[in-house]
Amino acid sequence: MNIDDVKKLTSSFLFQNYSREEICFERGEGEYLYDSEGNAYLDLVAGIAVNVLGHCHPSVVDTVCGQVKRLVHVSNLYQIREQAELAESIASITPSTLSASLFVNSGAEANEAALKLAVKHTGRSRFVAARNSFHGRTAASLSATGQPKYHLGFEPLILPAFEFIDYGNSEQLKNAVNSGTAAVILEPIQGEGGIIVPPADFMRTARDVCDDSGAMLILDEVQTGLGRTGKMFAFEHFGIVPDAMTLAKALGGGFPIGALVTSREISKTFVPGSHGSTFGGNPFVSAVAKTVISTIKADHLVERSAEMGRKWISKLGSLPLEKGHVDEIRGKGLMIGIEMGDEAKRLQKYAFAQRILVNVCAGSVVRLVPPLIVAEESIDRFNDVLMSFVSSSS
Numbered sequence: 001m002n003i004d005d006v007k008k009l010t011s012s013f014l015f016q017n018y019s020r021e022e023i024c025f026e027r028g029e030g031e032y033l034y035d036s037e038g039n040a041y042l043d044l045v046a047g048i049a050v051n052v053l054g055h056c057h058p059s060v061v062d063t064v065c066g067q068v069k070r071l072v073h074v075s076n077l078y079q080i081r082e083q084a085e086l087a088e089s090i091a092s093i094t095p096s097t098l099s100a101s102l103f104v105n106s107g108a109e110a111n112e113a114a115l116k117l118a119v120k121h122t123g124r125s126r127f128v129a130a131r132n133s134f135h136g137r138t139a140a141s142l143s144a145t146g147q148p149k150y151h152l153g154f155e156p157l158i159l160p161a162f163e164f165i166d167y168g169n170s171e172q173l174k175n176a177v178n179s180g181t182a183a184v185i186l187e188p189i190q191g192e193g194g195i196i197v198p199p200a201d202f203m204r205t206a207r208d209v210c211d212d213s214g215a216m217l218i219l220d221e222v223q224t225g226l227g228r229t230g231k232m233f234a235f236e237h238f239g240i241v242p243d244a245m246t247l248a249k250a251l252g253g254g255f256p257i258g259a260l261v262t263s264r265e266i267s268k269t270f271v272p273g274s275h276g277s278t279f280g281g282n283p284f285v286s287a288v289a290k291t292v293i294s295t296i297k298a299d300h301l302v303e304r305s306a307e308m309g310r311k312w313i314s315k316l317g318s319l320p321l322e323k324g325h326v327d328e329i330r331g332k333g334l335m336i337g338i339e340m341g342d343e344a345k346r347l348q349k350y351a352f353a354q355r356i357l358v359n360v361c362a363g364s365v366v367r368l369v370p371p372l373i374v375a376e377e378s379i380d381r382f383n384d385v386l387m388s389f390v391s392s393s394s
C-alpha cells in the first residue's frame with residue numbers, strides 16, 4: 001500500500017482531528033525511521049518524547065516477544081507480578097516518599113487520577129494551575145491545561161475549579177493558594193507550551209506554599225520524566241520533591257502506560273473502588289515498562305541526556321545565528337526548544353526535506369526531544385541543517 005492509499009483510508013475512515021505530514025513510516029531502528037522506499041529519517045521527535053530508547057530497542061523487543069507468549073492481560077482483580085515488579089522498579093529511582101504507584105494508560109489519565117486523589121485526600125476541591133500548561137485531554141486534565149484554545153467548545157469541563165497563574169510567577173502562586181486548595185499542578189518544565197524552564201525560585205515557592213496551606217503539590221513529569229531533562233525527574237533540578245507525580249510517554253517506550261506515583265500514606269486515600277482501570281498496569285505493558293527503566297539505568301541514559309543536551313545547547317549557542325531567525329535556545333538535557341517565530345514551521349519543512357524530523361510546539365518553537373541514545377553526529381547534522389536554513393533565508 002502506498003502513501004496515497006493510506007491517505008485515502010485516513011480521509012475516508014478516520015476522524016480528521018490531526019494535521020498529518022505526508023509520510024508513512026514502515027519501520028524504525030535506533031534513532032531512525034524508514035519509509036516504504038527504505039529512506040531513513042533522523043527522528044528528533046521520538047513520538048513526542050516517547051521513544052527514549054530509540055525504535056525497536058533489542059531489550060524491549062525481547063521483553064515484548066517473551067511476555068506476549070506468556071501472558072498479555074489479566075484484570076486487576078488478581079495479583080499481577082509484572083505490575084508489582086514495575087512499581088518496585090519505579091520506587092528504586094524515586095525519592096523514598098514517592099514509593100506507591102497506580103497504573104493507567106496515558107498521561108491525561110495519570111493527571112486525572114492525581115487530581116481525584118488530591119480532592120479525596122484533602123477534602124478540598126479547588127486547584128491552582130499555570131497558564132500555558134498542558135496536562136492532557138480528559139475533563140479534569142484539560143481543565144488543568146492553561147490554554148483556552150483547547151477548552152473552546154467543551155466548556156464548562158471542571159474549569160470553575162481551577163485558578164490560573166502565570167508560569168514562573170511566585171507572587172501570583174503565593175496569592176492563589178489557600179486553605180481551599182486541594183492541589184497545585186505544574187509541569188516542572190513546560191513542554192507543549194514551548195519548552196519553558198521556570199525561574200529557580202518558582203518550584204521552591206510551589207513546595208513552600210503547598211506545605212503551608214496543606215495543598216498537594218502534583219508535578220506532571222509526563223514529558224520531562226525518566227531522563228529526558230538530564231535528571232531522572234525534572235524536579236531534581238529544583239531540589240524539591242512533589243507529593244505526587246505523574247508519568248507516561250517514556251515509561252512504556254512506545255507502549256501505552258501512565259503512572260501516578262505518591263507516598264504510601266497518601267496512596268491509602270484510594271481504597272478498593274475509589275479508582276481503577278481495565279488495562280492499567282497489565283502484565284504486558286508492565287513488563288515492557290520495567291525493561292525500559294532497567295535499560296535507562298544500565299545504559300546510563302540519564303547521564304547521557306545531560307551530557308548530550310549540554311553539548312547540543314552549547315554548539316547551538318556558538319552558531320552564528322542572527323536574531324530574527326533564532327530568538328532563543330533553551331531547555332535542559334535532551335528537551336530543547338529553539339524560539340524561531342514564524343520561521344519555526346519553515347525550518348520543520350526544510351529539515352523534513354533533508355530527512356530530519358523535528359516538531360513545532362507553541363506555534364513558534366522547534367522542539368528537539370530525540371531518543372536519549374541520539375548520536376553526537378546526529379546533533380551536528382541537525383545543526384548544519386539549521387545553519388544552511390538560516391543562510392538560505394537571509
Ligand SMILES: Cc1ncc(COP(=O)(O)O)c(C=O)c1O
Nearest residue numbers: 106107108134135136191222223
Ligand atoms: C506534560 C504533559 N502532560 C500530559 C500529557 C498528556 O499525555 P497523553 O497524551 O498521554 O494523555 C502530555 C502530552 O503531551 C504532556 O506533555
